[in-house]
Amino acid sequence: xxxxxxxxxxxxLSLAFHIVFAAVGVAMPLxxxxxxxxxxxxxxxxxxDLSRRWAKGVAILFAVGAVSGTVISFELGLLWPRFMxxxxxxxxxxxxxxxxxxxxxxxxxxxxxYGRERISPRLHFLSGVLVALSGALSAFFVTLANVWxxxxxxxxxxxxxxxAVDPLVAMFPAGWAEQVVHVLISSYAATAxxxxxxxxxxxxxxxxxxxxxxxxxxxxxxxxxxxxxxxxSGDFSARRIAGTQPVKLAALExxxxxxRYAPLRLGGLPDAATAETRWALExxxxxxxxxxxxxxxxxxxxxxxxxDTWPDPLKVHLxxxxxxxxxxxxxxxxxxxxxxxxxxxxxxxxxxxxGALVLAAPAGFLALEAGWLVTEWGRQPxxxxxxxRTADAVTPVSSLTVPLVAFAALYVLLGTTVAVLLWRQxxxxxxxxxxxxxxx
Amino acid sequence: xxxxxxxxxxxxASLVVYALLGGADYGGGIWDLLASGPRKVAQRDLVxxxxxxxxxxxxxxxxxxxxVLFTGFPAAFGAISTTLFVPITLLLFGIVLRGxxxxxxxxxxxxxxxxxxxxxxxxSSVLAPLTLGAVVGALASGRLRVxxxxxxxxxxxxxxxxxxxSTGLLAAALFAFLAAAYLAVExxxxxxxxxxxxxxxxGAAVFAAALLAAVLSWREAPLVFEGLTARPWSLPLHLATGAAALLAxxxxxxxxxxxxxxxAAAQAALIVVGWGAAQYPFLxxxxxxxxxxxxxxxxxVLLLWALGAGALTLIPSLWLLFRVFKGPLLRASGAGPxxxx
Numbered sequence: 001x002x003x004x005x006x007x008x009x010x011x012x013l014s015l016a017f018h019i020v021f022a023a024v025g026v027a028m029p030l031x032x033x034x035x036x037x038x039x040x041x042x043x044x045x046x047x048x049d050l051s052r053r054w055a056k057g058v059a060i061l062f063a064v065g066a067v068s069g070t071v072i073s074f075e076l077g078l079l080w081p082r083f084m085x086x087x088x089x090x091x092x093x094x095x096x097x098x099x100x101x102x103x104x105x106x107x108x109x110x111x112x113x114y115g116r117e118r119i120s121p122r123l124h125f126l127s128g129v130l131v132a133l134s135g136a137l138s139a140f141f142v143t144l145a146n147v148w149x150x151x152x153x154x155x156x157x158x159x160x161x162x163x164a165v166d167p168l169v170a171m172f173p174a175g176w177a178e179q180v181v182h183v184l185i186s187s188y189a190a191t192a193x194x195x196x197x198x199x200x201x202x203x204x205x206x207x208x209x210x211x212x213x214x215x216x217x218x219x220x221x222x223x224x225x226x227x228x229x230x231x232x233s234g235d236f237s238a239r240r241i242a243g244t245q246p247v248k249l250a251a252l253e254x255x256x257x258x259x260r261y262a263p264l265r266l267g268g269l270p271d272a273a274t275a276e277t278r279w280a281l282e283x284x285x286x287x288x289x290x291x292x293x294x295x296x297x298x299x300x301x302x303x304x305x306x307x308d309t310w311p312d313p314l315k316v317h318l319x320x321x322x323x324x325x326x327x328x329x330x331x332x333x334x335x336x337x338x339x340x341x342x343x344x345x346x347x348x349x350x351x352x353x354x355g356a357l358v359l360a361a362p363a364g365f366l367a368l369e370a371g372w373l374v375t376e377w378g379r380q381p382x383x384x385x386x387x388x389r390t391a392d393a394v395t396p397v398s399s400l401t402v403p404l405v406a407f408a409a410l411y412v413l414l415g416t417t418v419a420v421l422l423w424r425q426x427x428x429x430x431x432x433x434x435x436x437x438x439x440x
Numbered sequence: 441x442x443x444x445x446x447x448x449x450x451x452x453a454s455l456v457v458y459a460l461l462g463g464a465d466y467g468g469g470i471w472d473l474l475a476s477g478p479r480k481v482a483q484r485d486l487v488x489x490x491x492x493x494x495x496x497x498x499x500x501x502x503x504x505x506x507x508v509l510f511t512g513f514p515a516a517f518g519a520i521s522t523t524l525f526v527p528i529t530l531l532l533f534g535i536v537l538r539g540x541x542x543x544x545x546x547x548x549x550x551x552x553x554x555x556x557x558x559x560x561x562x563x564s565s566v567l568a569p570l571t572l573g574a575v576v577g578a579l580a581s582g583r584l585r586v587x588x589x590x591x592x593x594x595x596x597x598x599x600x601x602x603x604x605x606s607t608g609l610l611a612a613a614l615f616a617f618l619a620a621a622y623l624a625v626e627x628x629x630x631x632x633x634x635x636x637x638x639x640x641x642x643g644a645a646v647f648a649a650a651l652l653a654a655v656l657s658w659r660e661a662p663l664v665f666e667g668l669t670a671r672p673w674s675l676p677l678h679l680a681t682g683a684a685a686l687l688a689x690x691x692x693x694x695x696x697x698x699x700x701x702x703x704a705a706a707q708a709a710l711i712v713v714g715w716g717a718a719q720y721p722f723l724x725x726x727x728x729x730x731x732x733x734x735x736x737x738x739x740x741v742l743l744l745w746a747l748g749a750g751a752l753t754l755i756p757s758l759w760l761l762f763r764v765f766k767g768p769l770l771r772a773s774g775a776g777p778x779x780x781x
Binding site: 417 | 496519520539549596750
């Protein structure tokens, strides 16, 4: 495998792995605190049990997130030293502030997990709130760095060097709010949908189980709210991309020929060689309408841009379709839940609905991974949009296939162990889980 | 004082704190590996109880070093990452496996997985300090060569020398020493005697490894050797380090465990500061200097402000964390972590 490809695989694999734990680290503390809050308000022991069990899950997932995040911070230099030598002084600010948010998260998580018997209930609850807040703040800062890669700002490019660097301008480039909000909501949606699916699975087996009913009652509002907000946030993001990265939009949509009343393509396979997208269901003027809120708007096609600045339209389009498709499905399911909940004034636990939630459990994370691929593949061949190509950022170190294989094995080992532990130590041990019987 | 020097001082200070706190967590893992005698289980339980609530916070100091390095000294970050690719990758494996295994073990009560991850935890607690110490030694050795554009000019294995091996051993011994001195404060009776004895043994290992590194540096890391012997501050620094070591031994011998903890930490801090001073003004000897690798002035100033603002939130939070888990309360309750019930 060529070293550039191995470097991209290794970094991609590390991020794909870390991103799951990072999202959980943002959203799961919120759920844990909500359960704790319900316990403080109602005094019902089931919520205390819930908070404790979720906290146990947070402990395992946060630890893996912390160490896999460390890998990322070193791999930035190990794999992309030229990118970091260029970008470090420009986007170091959000990274350093993220460091302090991470400090706060680790400190108050320690207090929350181990301090229940040592600190006052109020301080304990406050610690949980601070974990949830600093988790969101971490994601906020880290996403800012990624926004900059899409919309580099805060420096002048002079003969390949960055001059007149202003880190404060670089910290908030065009489109920062759209992307940061989209990433934050995706963390809450993906995590809450997955947690709801797990508890729905247990409720299908034991429909009256108070533990899993309480869990679903806490997590479902978060899942529904985040899933309904995400398409709105996605619309803002897409319109931003239409303005700032038109070639990326063209690739997302498999759109080759510039024109007015551009159609929206559902599915289909873009073929860069023949410059057409086949087998797509085309909604007339749909793309113009979505991207510019005007059916007659002109949307630039890929053919308007130099061939060597195209991302791979096939990969980008497919990832985008997966993200939008799953996101739309989750929003529809959430609308159904909301409608039932509102009409009955009670937590809906119909069998079919629980079944749908179980099926939907992985959808949020799949959409999140697909969305991340859209951003990263859509920025290729650049690592810094229009400024530095990925091929120019890579390390001169060779034989990168060796660490690639080693890290891949490590991630498989860690991922499997986390799954087994969450199953055996938390879910299987839950009071209502006894009906789950002798599952492994 | 220039901003570059101030940022260099922040990076070195963070590394000192990482050694004192994060280093001791690795040391705890080393004592887990070496647990023995009639109180083997009690020793392991104490290690787990002592580092459980704090290791993640302690680990962030390393992230801070990395962030200051790539923001404040981007050229150095690139040079270090390329010339030390192999040991840093090994270090990452140590870091990931230690943290993950510790948590897996702690939350796998009665599970068949528990024993296996316990072994991974202790083995990776040895791997991480060895590679971290080797990285530090290699930076000082003068064997890592970089072209002005950041391209490495030395062999990918140039980091591995008897000198860097000796600094790896020194780091492992030092972390074990710190951990035993800290653990003695949190133990009673026979268990405390166990860790006092372990601290004494590890202190002797620190002395031996330091002596070995000093001798090897004469041939292999001339700049460090000069720093250790011929600078105006060399003698006072050695005297202070030696005095801290002797006082730590005296306090361990006479069961003054709190004093021993203090002097052990002082000794470790002086060793790390001594390394930093010996290789000043180089970040990577002999091609990368603080001034040469520094980021633009505006970035440096803003970074210093960000670090200051961050410290305002960090210091009170850390104070609370250590007061709750390492203050007098700990002895009063004596119970295990609240979540483990």
